[in-house]
Amino acid sequence: xxxxxxxxxxxxxxxxxxxxxxxxxxxxxxxxxxxxxxxxxxxxxxxxxxxxxxxxxxxxxxxxxxxxxxxxxxxxxxxxxxxxxxxxxxxxxxxxxxxxxxxxxxxxxxxxxxxxxxxxxxxxxxxxxxxxxxxxxxxxxxxxxxxxxxxxxxxxxxxxxxxxxxxxxxxxxxxx
Numbered sequence: 001x002x003x004x005x006x007x008x009x010x011x012x013x014x015x016x017x018x019x020x021x022x023x024x025x026x027x028x029x030x031x032x033x034x035x036x037x038x039x040x041x042x043x044x045x046x047x048x049x050x051x052x053x054x055x056x057x058x059x060x061x062x063x064x065x066x067x068x069x070x071x072x073x074x075x076x077x078x079x080x081x082x083x084x085x086x087x088x089x090x091x092x093x094x095x096x097x098x099x100x101x102x103x104x105x106x107x108x109x110x111x112x113x114x115x116x117x118x119x120x121x122x123x124x125x126x127x128x129x130x131x132x133x134x135x136x137x138x139x140x141x142x143x144x145x146x147x148x149x150x151x152x153x154x155x156x157x158x159x160x161x162x163x164x165x166x167x168x169x170x171x172x173x174x175x176x
Contacts, residue, residue, distance in 0.1 A: 001030065001049075003060070007042035010035060011060050021051050036064030039103055066103030066135070072159050072167045073097050079145035079173030092145040093124060096169055098159055100133040107132030107161055111141055113171070115155035120147040121171050128159075147175030 001018060003011045011032050018028035036042055046058040079092040100106040109128050113121045123129075124142035131139055147153050157169040 002047050003032070003044050004047050005044035005060075008044045010037065010042040010062065010064075011044050011046075013046075018048070032060060034060075034062040034064075036062060039064050039066050067101050069101045070106050070133075070167065071099045071101060072169055073099070074169070076170045077143065077157075077172070079171070081174045081176050082145050082147055084147050084150055084175045092173065093142055094145075095140050095142050096157060096159075097138050097140050098128050098133065098167075099138045100135060103135040105132050105134050109133070109139070110158075110160045112158050112160075113143070113155050114158055115171075117147075117153035118155045120145065120153040120173070120175065121155050121157075122146055123157075143171065145171075145173040147173065150175045 001013065001016060003013065012035055013030060014033045015029070015031040018030060022028060030046065032046060040063070042062045042064060044060045046060055048056045050056070074096070077094045077096065079094060082088065082092050098109060108130050111123060111129050113123065122144045124144045128139040128141045133139060143157060151174070153173050153175055155171045157171055158166055159169070160166040
């Protein structure tokens with residue numbers, strides 16, 4: 001028993017109870033799974049050859065579609081405490097990943113820090129800003145925590161494309 005044809009690699013035999021010759025009126029069962037690796041229509045055949053040499057086929061077909069979604073991780077970023085009187089030589093730093101899980105480009109991206117304590121956080125680099133991510137591609141941007149006064153500091157990193165899409169990462173840290 002084999003899977004053959006143009007898109008044979010996109011199908012997999014998951015279960016097969018047809019391991020020995022069948023007597024008249026007996027049956028067996030084959031389960032085939034569709035595991036596409038690319039988008040589009042896929043066709044193949046399940047081919048079975050009987051001990052008599054008779055060949056039987058069953059058509060297999062599937063259509064692979066693109067997943068939808070843009071993901072920003074992590075959703076919450078907590079920074080370690082930072083002194084406001086003797087700031088560290090290297091301020092606390094965290095990275096945020098923007099992942100385009102769609103098949104189509106997403107962008108251009110805009111990243112900005114907003115909220116009551118936005119001044120306590122800073123984009124270290126602008127690696128994702130203005131970038132259009134091709135399908136299934138990521139970009140990583142770093143955020144620094146640089147508080148200027150003591151207390152809990154909170155803001156949001158907004159990742160957007162125009163006014164249509166906006167994703168938010170919560171930022172927090174304690175200024176000492």
